Amino acid sequence: MSSTSQEASATEPVLASTTRVELDPLVIQAAREVDRSLLDWALSLSPRQRLRACSNAGLALRRFTSGSSRTG
């Protein structure tokens, strides 16, 4: 893959391996700005723990958006 050294980033191996897919430049830029701390947290979990965390977060979001929480 040809690229300038300025563009070198963690996403470039993906761009090399994800063949025949046009990626929006904004998406590529956003990938460079992803906060890795949350990724590191998710990766510290086992696959089943990740599933459970996702379902629990979804339930919490649903409660929040349905306004079922009490504000006193």
Added chain:
Amino acid sequence: MAHPAQADLDALIQSLLGSGIEFIVVGGAAAVLHGAPITTQDLDIVHRRTNENVQKLADLLAKLDATFRGRDLRPSAELLAGRGQLNLSTSLGPLDPMCVLHDGRGYEELLPHTTVLTDGPSAIRVLDLETLIAVKAAAGRARDKLVLPILLALQGGSNRDR
């Protein structure tokens, strides 16, 4: 009794595995399994469409009281053996068995592009990260685009760590 709107992803996958069903996790749950800290309401799977596997899936769906979402209609083995996507409501939340992906690839075609994640005795077959990125990028929907940066960052991280 009303079915939950949020899928219990772990329980659904354990039910599928426990029933001996061959399937590939795709969609948002695949992203979650790869470590994307996102939420998804449903479980998308591509199941193998052999007669035996379709029957096992149909039996499990009956056990989970599956109906098409918003309709009092139950899925049939014939539909599971076809080429469509079934958007189902179950007692463990939304489950979408897909006979083929939007690009027409079914279980057999996707199999070389999967990886198996193990967690204790559970072995979960999931679309590999590279293919998931390609599928999400090709889908072009806003919600797919939103998760792409995270998947790319995950892929970049895993390549960098090798």
